[in-house]
Amino acid sequence: MFRGNKINLRIMEKEDIPTYAKWMNDPDFVGEFFIPFPRSVAAVEKKFDEEQPDSATFIIEAKDGTPVGWITHFMTRFGGYMSTKEIGYMLVPDHRRKGFCTEAVTMMVDYLFLDKEWQRIQALIMEENVASKRVLEKNGFKKEGVLRKVLFSVGRFRDLALYGILRDEWKEPKILPHGVK
Template sequence: MEKEDLPLLQEWVNNLNIEGEYEPIKQETIKDLEKQYDDLKEGQWFFIEKKDGKKIGYVAHFVSMGKQKEIGYALLPEERGKGYGTEAVTIMVDYLFLSKDIMRIQADIRPENIASQKVLEKVGFKKEGILRKCYFSRGKLRDTAIFSILREEWKEPKIIAKGK
């Protein structure tokens, strides 16, 4: 994703249907997103595109909780349930372990988000535990589940090296 793509990202992150029913409600300005883009340093946002170039979602990596490499992702509602989430996360994990000197990748999800949990488990992430009532969203304090995959569990690229 380049800086000129931020208006589309803004449309998506401010749309409750795209971010999903469990994420905090956001209303980001272009200036907010430009600042986040400039501050990403060790992180990057990517569009998930179909072969015809249609943008159907995003997947991002960033650094959280001090030094943890974390990923986040979302798809347009009409493109869910077709395997694209699993494919995008698999590619991101391949890319990160092939290109970065890291031992683990983590994801932080709402325990109610079964689709997201299934994507992570299919890609080989394991649940580490629950951070209880760690953030406030949509009227209540909510738990977060932490998932991770270690380099030794990943073992080898699943998609990128196969040239798919």
């Protein structure tokens, strides 16, 4: 469990799968840039059981213990020979605009840079996703470029903006305990 000021992050457990599957099947939860991902609890459980080295999903909890979303990190490969750490996140609509996602990303970046020798962390977001863009900018991510018409989502090909933060730009942990290096 990582304790923040507004939220905590705890690793996702099997017991969270029904909630996660319900969230991902809810148009309001996935938001305007995605269509729901209808998968049965059994299908999500099967994927959850498969070993996924260098990836993990955390449940974002409000301070009273209410699950309010998820944040994940994983290795993404491109060009056949490069790989980098990437993050993704979603919050339940009733708990948006409270700064929860911003803090979840702050903690995830602290965790990844404290824990591993990654040089960079990236996020790929829809160009029009203003909320996600703000979350990343507030955490020091820089826009690195645009992949034009790379993802088909909600009926059309969309541009994805690539954001990244380097270890040198992060400098030091903002929330997780100092001196853990």
